[in-house]
Amino acid sequence: MPRVGLSQAEIVNTATEFVNEFGLEQLSLGKLAQQLKVKPPSLYNHIASLEELKNQLNLKALRLLKQDLLKATVAKTHEEALKGFAYSYRSFALKNPGLFHATLRTVEDREQAIKQEGHEILELILIILKGFGLEGNSALQATRSLRASLAGFVLLELNEGFGMPLDMNESFEKHLQGMIISLSSFLTEG
Amino acid sequence: MPRVGLSQAEIVNTATEFVNEFGLEQLSLGKLAQQLKVKPPSLYNHIASLEELKNQLNLKALRLLKQDLLKATVAKTHEEALKGFAYSYRSFALKNPGLFHATLRTVEDREQAIKQEGHEILELILIILKGFGLEGNSALQATRSLRASLAGFVLLELNEGFGMPLDMNESFEKHLQGMIISLSSFLTEG
DNA sequence: CCTTAAAACTAATATTATTAGTTTATAAAC
């Protein structure tokens, strides 16, 4: 019966393009409505708020990222899988800076779908770490460490926070080598 | 000759308290003016813009952080100095979440003072790494890796991005162990 | 064809940063 114009998916898609081009913090409903050739209040027929839209971006980002990570790790030895994971993670962030930024947002307890995706990525890491002999508590600790190292590197790279004239690819490769070696320290429980 | 009321320092101090309590993204000139019992436009007699105020917070944060780091690393062996650096870094971030957040802002080329502070912290790391036998390009690469690992961990901790019921202190200790071990991989040039 | 429900709209409110222009207080000069 109703008018068929916009859809939530279309809004999220346009928002995705926007944040990847101009940055998450530049996103506003006014600019978004302009791109969609619609007045700002019309967006509220499809999304609850700007915050909710950002949560949608978070969710979309995690789903896409998970797909990439799965492709990059399937049918590989543990070390190659870990490398594939890391390269894929960084590559996703560099190609989708706005979406990546959205994945780092603090999320409320009720956002179950987002937590679910995050949990599945965590489990992917745990499977890889099993190949390194890491299980249980040690594996969880190692996961935290890996996540921190990866996210930190990519975040600083995106924010141009390094500021030194060093090749980023080489830096990442060495960082990854260090991450792999560091895993040995998680093997000894205690 | 003029009225002597506010000062830039006072504004920055109040902003510091505010962001540490409510978060950097909650900072607005309206709320700040309210706390200072002043109308928002009055702030422009002392600061150029909200952006500039955030840069001031960035600068203040780096100066305080540098002080902490120096105290935590002076007169120690290289490994103890690195540990001191790491613990001090994390401790600063946990005690001053808003200020720490401000240090991660992307900064323009003209903000020389901020770059200067960042550079001095970098040099502190390089001195520590010399004790590990790291110099030149290897040391710079290792610095990037350390910065990424540290900032990533603290950022995820502040954002409650880990989400697992694991003791954060233990996680950080193991993460740090891993960081130290990973340094060996930066020793071999190539 | 007509009803209905949702989508898009207009109008409005409140908060944001910021600029222009005016008033005021006070420290220095006389």
Add this chain to the structure above:
DNA sequence: GTTTATAAACTAATAATATTAGTTTTAAGG
């Protein structure tokens, strides 16, 4: 002690922000 210059604080205004309420439009189902 009075005057005066000056910077600080003010009021008023603009433009952008998110959001809500209420109205109009439109397209699909009966």
